[in-house]
Structure formats: C-alpha cells, structure tokens
Amino acid sequence: MDCQAEVNCGLHLVIQTSSLPEKNKVEFKLNKETPSFPGRLLQHDLERNYSSRQGDHINLVSSSMPSFPILQRSSEEKILYSDRLTLERQKLTVCPIIDGEEHLRLLNFQHNFITRIQNISNLQRLIFLDLYDNQIEEISGLSTLRSLRVLLLGKNRIKKISNLENLKSLDVLDLHGNQITKIENVNHLCDLRVLNLARNLLSHVDNLNGLDSLTELNLRHNQITFVRDVDNLPCLQRLFLSFNNISTFESVCCLADATSLSDITFDGNPIAQESWYKHTILQNMMQLRQLDTKRITEEERRMASVVAKKEEEKKRESHKQSLLKEKKRLTINNVARKWDLQQHRITNIATNQDRKDSDSQDHCQNDGSTISAFPEETGSLDSGLTSALQGLSVTDTHLVEVDGDTLSLYGSGALECLDRNWSVQTAGMVTTVSFTFIEFDEIVQVLPKLKIKFPNSLHLKFKETNLVMLQQFNALAQLRRVDQLTVDPQGNPVVNFTLWKYYVLFRLSHFNMQKINGTEVTQNDMIMAERLFGILAHVASSELPQYHLISILGDARKKQFRYLLETKGKKPGIVNEENNDSKRLVGESTNRATLNYTTRDFYNEKLEEIKEKKKFCKMYIEDLVKEATEINMKNEALQKLWPQMFIELVRDAVMEIRNKNSYMKLCLQQITDQK
C-alpha cells in the first residue's frame, strides 16, 4: 500500500512504503548473495532510483539540527505498521531523526546513501535493523539497541568490526560486501547463529572463540589463506569458504576437529584443483555430509580412505627416495672433494680434513656408514620401491649406482664393484657405463673385467678422469665393442685438442662408433680420421721390425696364431660369433694393434725392470768389446810383426833344406821317430 504524506512547504519527507509481511518473528535465510528482506526489491526500481537524482518527491526537512531531516508518519500508518518502518531508496544521506516511534521493532534503511548510523539510539526496542547497501564506513551508534537481533550491514564501506559490545542478543550479523580485514570484537556474541562475512578482505580466519551458537559462517569471496579456531565453535554446521585462497589442507586443519560441521564448501580455492583434494577432505573430515553442496556417498568415503592410504605410502616412499638421493649427493660431493685434493687443486688441506670429518659425521647420523641394497642379494624389497632406482651401494668414499641401463661409478673405490657378483639380468641390461672422479689409468686396468661382467656395455662416459694423452684412447681398443663415447671436457684436458675425435675414430675404427660426445659420426669424419692418421698406422704396422711387432702384440698375437691354425681345418660357410670376433681382431691388428697404451706406472715399472737387463747387456758387450779389441790388437800386432816373421820362417825353411842330403836324413829320422 502506497501512501504519501503531505508536503508542507517542502519540509516533510515523502515516504514510500511497501506492504510488509504480517509476521513479527524475523525469519532469516541466508543464501549466496544478499538476504531477501521482507520487502520488494525490484531491479528496475533500483535503477530508477539511481537514475533520478532530482527526486521530485523528496524534500528535505529542516530542523534545529542542520542537515538532519526529521521523520514523521501519519497516524494511520503509525497504527497500521506500528513496529516497522521502511525507508528504502529514499536517497537518504543521513539517518533521519525518528520521532515518536519508540516501539519500533523493524527498521529498514536499504539502498540509501547513509554514511553514519545515527539518530536511532532512542529506538531501544529495535530488533531488526537493515542498513544494506549504504555508504556506512564505521559501525557506530548502536550501543543502546540492546534488543537488536538482526543487524544487516551488507554492501557498505565498513573497514572494521567494532562497537557491537552491547548487542548481546544478536542472532544474525550480516557484514557481507564490506572492507573488513579482520575478525574481531565478536567474541561476546554468544547468541549469534549466522555470521556473514562474504565479499570482504579477510586474509585469515581466527578469533572465533565465544561464538557458542554460531551455526552458519559465510566467508565466501575473501582472500583467506588459513583458517583457525573453527574447532572452538561447538554448533557450527555450515561453513562456506568458496572463492578464497586456500591451497593446502594444513591451512584448514582445525576443521578436522570441528565435529559439528556437516556442510562445507571449498570451490574456487586452489585446493579444489588438487588431485588429492576430495579424498583428503573426506578422509580428514569424517563428520561431513555435504561437500561443495553435494552429498557425500558411502562409496566416496570408501574411495577416499583407499586413496589416502595410497598417498600416504607414496609420500613415505618419495621421502625415502629423497633421503637416498640426498645421501647420494653428499657422497658424490665427498668423492669430488677427494678427487680435487688428489689433483692438487685444493691447497688448504687442513680445512678440508675438517670438512670431510663433518661430512662423514653427517653420514653416520643418517643411516650408518654403508647402505647396500641389491635386488638379487636381499630379495625382499619394499613393495613401493620403484624400479627406477635398483642397486645402490653407498659409502663415504665412492658410489656405485645401477639405474636401469646405466652403471655409474664415482671414485676409484667404486671400481671394486666389478668384482662383485652381478645377476645376469641386471648386468645384461646395462648399456652405459659412466666413470666420474676416477683416474683413467685405473679404469684401464679394470677394462677386461668390464668386458666380461657387462658384455652389453656400448656407451662409455668419462668425466673428471684425467684423460690427457691421445694415447690413452688406445686402451679402449681391447673392449669388445663401443658404440658411443662421451668424454666430458670437465677434468679431461684431452678434449681441448682439436684432433682428439679423429684420433679416437681412427684408433677405434673397428668399433664403427655411432656417436662421440653426442654428435653423430659421419662418413666424412671417418675419412678425415683415416686421412690424418692412416699413415701412422701404416708405419706402425708395416715398418716396425718383426721382433718389435711381436713384443708389442705379445699374447694377443700368439692366441691369434693358434686360432688361425685351428680354423684352417674348419669347414667353410660356418660363420659364428668367434669367427666374426677373430676377423675383427685380425682386421684390427693388421693396422693399429701396435698402438697400445700402457699406464704411466706400468711403463715406468717396465723401464725399471729393463734397467737391470741393460746393465747386464752393457757389461756383456763391454766384455765382448774387450775381447774383440784384444783380438784386434793382437791381430794388428801380428800384422806388424808378420813380415818379419814371414821372412824368418822362409829363412828357416830355406836354411833347413840347403843341404839336401842332411835334410832327407832328418826327415826320415822324424818319420821313424813317429812310430
């Protein structure tokens, strides 16, 4: 029913009221947006009001107090609607003074421009106060309204919850659509059932203790990152946290203890996008009946617990693995440091000792000094252990790791692992062997073992192995086959040489390598390698004296000889592994086999050994020379003396036979004497 008060000299306020529902009790249902107040709020009404600023039927009433209009109602209205007063959309900028309405119970100031709550302190019977959609910046002027039960302050500009101390009967407090940053000063509202703080600037939720009757808490559309104190709300049934900034369950973990909660929403939070969202919530909040406005079924609950268990296990697993990884990393660091020391890169040895000690202490703290887990040896593995990390043997000084198809060795102590018994399966899978922080000379010595134990190793990687001479690559020729070779520049000075790749291709041409340091080997590379070093091979093989050839090739050649002798008897047409091997061996040795590499230590050892022999030879030759010179001297002396001697011989002979008769007698005498 519309009624209009008469305007007298433009001093009265024109009021437009609409029909109010008859019931006195205020029923209040909270939904997403604004509460639907008992009263019609038509969209086009709103627009109309906003557009018409000139308000032809509103006149301000002047009074004793400047700018405060005074409100008066006609007596018929007062009788009809004695306890309610609606002043919505009146373009009010201030609260008018309401005279003679002391028994007012409902007051509606919706959709105005009121900036301060004033002039209502006399309405001490007020139960329902609606100031929705105004410009109020501060809660004030309510201290006398001790009976107030519903306070609607949505869509204002309130920055702080304050001045509610006396409103102990408050049942519904609606502060949605404001600029509130903190929940405070509500702890005394022990009758409060509904609290709406949606669309504010809250960043966290706490300080909720004392709200012993709170049933519904709406916190949608804030910036909440964590929630606390909710477990102190004994009656809370519905909690709406949609469209906030919650990303982990830990930040709302108090909800697990909120046993009264049955309905909760998290949609629009980062947490709802996580894969573990649903079952983590369900698992931790068994008391829930609805999640994100959907009923939770038994099936879902069951699934949730299963998944949660799996997650737990996975987490445990990954924790274990990260522990292992950490240990591995520490060991590698240790090995690296030891290596640097060895290479005389670190000068200050004292501090290193300290650091090394502390490192080993760390290890001890972790898990004892040795962890060894070999699938074939132990046989019992954690069910969750993934196959990615199979054999891992870790000590302080070296590291051996088998990772599917790669065997990685760190530190020279790791070379001992080649002596262990490896299962055929594991060993067969290994195609790549990587050496780090190990002297190449030491690696050379174990290459035969490598050949036997890991027959499928086709790719060799060297890093920090002190490869300095091209010659060292000769040592790789003894392997069965190498498809790929990776020599990391770090710690391998030989890579700085422009021709190293060609030398490798040349010396190991019988392997037909596919890749060196990641780049494919082209036909041109092979040609260039041959072109550069082919003559070296030719000289090394064809111009080397035979005995030298033999001494260099030594055992290999002997074996070969024997094999060739045997195969001559074999039937043609049989082509087996050995045949191919021998062919390759033969092909290898015709040209390059003389290009060997002996480690520096061996070489020096050999030279030492030879010293003895050399000394002996020297003495022997000296003796020979002495003999020879003596003989020579005698010879020369003879040469000198011979003419004289010859003359004397001749003279003696002539003298002897000067007298034929006496000579004949002498001869006969000699003959008879001989008998």
Add this chain to the structure above:
Amino acid sequence: MLSPERLGLPDYEYLAQRHVLTYMEDAVCQLLENKEDISQYGIARFFTEYFNSVCQGTHILFREFSFIQATPHNRASFLRAFWRCFRTVGKNGDLLTMREYHCLLQLLCPDFPLELTQKAARIVLMDDAMDCLMSFSDFLFAFQIQFYYSEFLESVAAIYQDLLSGKNPNTVIVPTSSSGQHRQRPTSGEASMLEGVEAPLFYQCLENLCDRHKYSCPPPALVKEVLSNVQRLTFYGFLVALSKHHGINQALGALPDKGDLMHDPALDEELERLLAQIPGLVNSVTAGPEASCLPARTPPRVGSPWRPLHHARKVDAESDGSTEETDESET
C-alpha cells in the same frame, strides 16, 4: 772405407764415435727382453732385422726416450718418423698448440719429455705466448734443431748469457743502433737499448764450442753463414735462423726441404689405398690414386740411408691369415 784417419783411432774411441756399442747393447737387450718369441724364428734373423731397421730408421718407433736420444742417428730417425707419420696432419692445414704436438710426439714415444717440446715451441713463438698455434712446418723445423742439437743449444745458451752479461774478456760492445734484424723482437721504444749480442763475437765463441764438441754440432761453415747476415741478434733469433736455414736442414738429412715437406708420394699412395678400404666410400676418393700415380715415383734419395726397402716377404703374418680366412669363407 779404409781411410787412414779411421784406422788411426783407438778402438774404443772409434766404436764410441760411431755409436756401435749403443746399438749392440740395445740389440742384445731387446733379445733378452723377448727371447721366447725371438728364439722361435732365429737369432741371426733377429740381428738382421734389427740392424736393417736401424739403417732404415724404424728402430726408434715406440721406444723409450732414453734410447731415442742416445745417438744422433736415432734422433734424426725419430725426426723423420715423426715427419712421415704426421705429415698428413700438417697437410690438413691444422694449426696446433704446443701441447697437441706433444701429444702427437707421445704417440710415437710415450715418455717424451714436455720440456723439449716446450723449448721447441719457444723457438717458433720467440718465447712469447706459449699457447699460440703453430703450423706443422714451423714446429717441425724448430723441433729438429732443438732435439738434434740439444746439448749444443744448451752450451750456446750459456755462452749467450755470458756474452750478455759481458763476461767475455774480449768484449768490446760498441753501442750500435739495433738496425733491422729480421729475427729480433721489437725494442721497447728506447733506441739506445741493446738487444742480443754482436754476431762476430758470438760466432767466435761458437766456433770454439764446435771444436770442442766434435759431433752433434751444426757445420761451422753454415753457422758462419747464418751469423754473417746480421750485426746483432738475440738467442731466439739465432735459433730461428738455424731452424729456417736450408743448408743445415740438408746437412742433418732427416727432413726434406721446406717446400717439399708435404710431399711424400709413396705414403700418399698408401694412404689412398687405406682410404679406399673404408667401407661405403664415395667414388670420388678412389679417383685419387689414379691421378697421383703419375710418372714413376720420385727416385729414392741418393746417398740417404732411408731408401725404402721393400720387404720381399709379407710383413704381416696376420694379413696372410686374413686373406686366407676370407678365401676359405668365400668358397
């Protein structure tokens, strides 16, 4: 052959001069080392092979440094071997650092000392920027001088230092401006600063040295030639001049002239043959041998001890085996 002066030497001296003992000792030592293998095919054959290889200059391949350094003939053979083996590297045009050359040297002699290579590099680079790249020919000739005449050079260095510090009583250093010596390092802007020593004086000292050192010395006449062109020169200038002097190179007899350094038709042919053996090769490469097989190979150098001897018998019994092998499997 039977020149009186040769016969006039006492025995030991004669043997020592010709280093006969060194080779005998080494031969016996080698025999001892490999007696099981060698006894299989006869000691006489071993000695034949050994001395043949000494004549040919292949005896120094893969031997220890102390042996290579032992006689001038060994040194010259080593130089020649190095040239022959790595001429292709030079031909390819690569410029290498001192360390790379050292690596190549180590391929032929595993314990070759770095100092020698460094000294050789110093000659090429005039003691500057030791990491610079050097061409094959530059390095090779400098290395030749350094290696073959190492003792001589040490004495020269000592003499040079003496001269620099003016110890020689005969010194009368006339302050002359350092006129365009092509081998000298540029002066640091002070025209009065004297670089190096006076050439004639230097030559006198060297002559004395040569007389003392009966062998392993560059022919004095050639040294005189080198020194006659300049007024003053530095130590490294002198060395560079030595290394680039054709006469000295020829006197050594190990390496061909600079112009012919990259030519070795015999080995080139061999190389082409090897290249042809690479599986799946493009035809253009095999066209090479035909082109290079021009009129007869250059006649062997007259008087050089390194005439290529063609072995009558096949050198590699392995290759024997291999061809027979393939023959068998092909039938």
